[in-house]
Amino acid sequence: MKLIAQKEAEAFVKTGATEFRYNRDIRLTPGAKDVFSEAGVKVVFDAEVSASESTPAPCAAAAGTSDDQKLFNSPEAERIKKDICDIGRRIWAREYCDGNGGNISARLGPDRFIITPTGVSKGFMTPDMLSMVDIKGNQLAGSWKRSSEFTTHAAIYETTPEAASVCHAHPVHAGAFAIKELQPPARLIPELEVFVGQVAVAGYQTPGSPEIAASIRPLAPQHQSIIMGCHGVICWGKSVEDAYFKMEITDAYCRTIILAQSLPGAASIPCEKMDDLLKIKKSMGLPDNRYELKNAELCEVDPWSEMCGSRGCATPVTPCNPMNSPQSDAELEALVQKLTNEIVANLNK
Ligand SMILES: [Zn+2]
Known part of the structure; x- marks a missing residue:
């Protein structure tokens, strides 16, 4: 089954053809249908037409050697492609x-990576849509254009030899923290402490840009889960499923915090118990930037007051842009006073 997405449809329109013929092995995404209808290209079902006749190559020919082609079709590559498609369905x-x-x-392999295509829903990929690239992102095998965000993945592979796989997505609960550029507080659930560790936050940068890669590079060796400001989450692991697990644990953690904010009270993992969790983690060979810290240092900040300030947990967390809203009671009072004065002044006119 070949999927024609918006990008492939745009490439087809550029050829100047006025008719797109497809058969039952080819499926068009709604975006592709829109592109064809806007460009006035007639879409015709033709059971006899062959896939190569009817569809444009989704990208320029890959630049790899015959060895690259062999590696790309090896049993190991096929296993990875299948794993990636499975995780795509799960995300x-x-x-x-x-x-x-x-x-x-x-x-x-050394300097060889399998990556998902651009312009395709990650829930509906087939192994033939994946491609192989080197660390610079040059496409060496596969006919579907690779994701433009590979350079961000490369920042992790370059700095973190233990990273066997990278998973990037836009889960909404961690995304809520991303649009506030807010770090989820630590010491609330052992699952996160042991299997993920501190979730790092990188400030917003344009997706796929060298700047976003530069912001991830210093964080990756010590953080398996990184929230990318106003964007999403990127995680790495020792396998495709492991990278996905980091994403799942991060989003579940963020979701729990958001739900808990509406409830009274505030508990957290006691300071003296944190050492136990870090010991378990160390014995599993997982990286963490807190191994050298003493108990007191691990507990310098109370997780709930860090999130909610002195007002308690039912109040909203600090907004992204403090310029737009008053921060303190004094500021709020001054604002109310100013508005009252204006109203009184108008009434007296
Ligand atoms: Zn993204």
Whole structure:
């Protein structure tokens, strides 16, 4: 089954052809149908037409050697492609990706990586849509254009040799923290402490840009889960499924915090118990930037007051742009006073 998405339809329109013929092995996305209808290209079903006749190559020919082609078709590569498609279905089913969002990659060999295509829903990929690239993102095999966000994945592979796979998506609960550029507080659930560790936050940068790669590079070796400001989450793991697990644990953690904010009270993992969790983690060979810290340092900040300030937990967290809203009671009072004065002044006119 070949999927023609918006990008492929646009490439077809550029050829100047006025008719697109397809058969039962070819499926068009709604975006592709829109492109054809806007460009006045007639879409015709033709059971006899062959796939190569009817569809444009989704991208320029890959630049790899015959060895690359062999590696790309090896049993190991096929296993990784299948794993990536399985995880694609899972991130879509969990609503971690929207539209064509998200991307997943895995190491195949020294300087060789398998990556998902651009412009395709991650829930409906087939192994033939994946491609192979080097660390610079040059496409060496596969006919579907690779994700434009591979350079962000490369920042992790370059700095973190243990990273065997990278998973990026837009899960909404961690996304809520992303649009506030807010770090989820630590010491609330052992699952996160042991299997993920501190979730890092990188400030907003344009997706796919060198700047976003530069912002991820210093964080990756110590953080398996990174919230990208006003964007999404990127996680790495020792396998495709492991990278996905980091994403799932991060989003569940953020979701629990958001739900708990509406409830009274505030508990957290006691300081003296944190050491136990870090010991378990260390014994599993997982990285963490807190191994050298003493108990007191692990507990310098109370997780709930860090999130909610002195007012308690039912109040909203600090907004993204403090310029737009008053921050303190004094400021709020001054604002109310100013408005009252204006109203009184108008009444006296
Ligand atoms: Zn993204």
